[in-house]
Amino acid sequence: MRIPVFVLLAVLVAGCVQTPWYSKSQEDVLVTMDEFSFKSSVTEFRKGVEYTFVIKNAGKIPHEFAIAPMGVTDHAKMLLHLNVELFPPGAEVRKKFTFTQDGKFEFACHIMGHYENMMILIITVN
Numbered sequence: 141m142r143i144p145v146f147v148l149l150a151v152l153v154a155g156c157v158q159t160p161w162y163s164k165s166q167e168d169v170l171v172t173m174d175e176f177s178f179k180s181s182v183t184e185f186r187k188g189v190e191y192t193f194v195i196k197n198a199g200k201i202p203h204e205f206a207i208a209p210m211g212v213t214d215h216a217k218m219l220l221h222l223n224v225e226l227f228p229p230g231a232e233v234r235k236k237f238t239f240t241q242d243g244k245f246e247f248a249c250h251i252m253g254h255y256e257n258m259m260i261l262i263i264t265v266n
């Protein structure tokens with residue numbers, strides 16, 4: 141069976157439109173916080189990729205957003221720490237961030253009582 145060239149071209153072009161052949165350098169990460177948990181559209185990250193975090197407080201009380209090595213509560217040792225003032229109920233914050241080291245980390249809220257209530261989401265970076 142012969143397939144006309146224009147049909148093949150149309151299929152090729154359609155394929156390219158749906159699946160870009162170039163690698164993504166940027167990706168949006170949608171993070172939702174409430175009492176007392178994080179949900180994230182991405183939990184496996186790649187080192188060296190610039191992500192745009194879109195972090196929303198869907199809860200009824202203020203929260204904060206930190207990315208830290210697992211179990212670390214010292215602000216100075218966190219990879220990223222976005223303060224509670226940024227996250228009243230309903231707030232949405234956009235923040236670009238690039239991981240520079242691999243391993244297991246956690247999204248965490250360190251407001252007193254929140255971390256203790258397991259307001260944590262474990263992520264991996266490869």
Ligand SMILES: [Cu+2]
Binds near residue numbers: 202204250251254
């Ligand atoms: Cu919290």
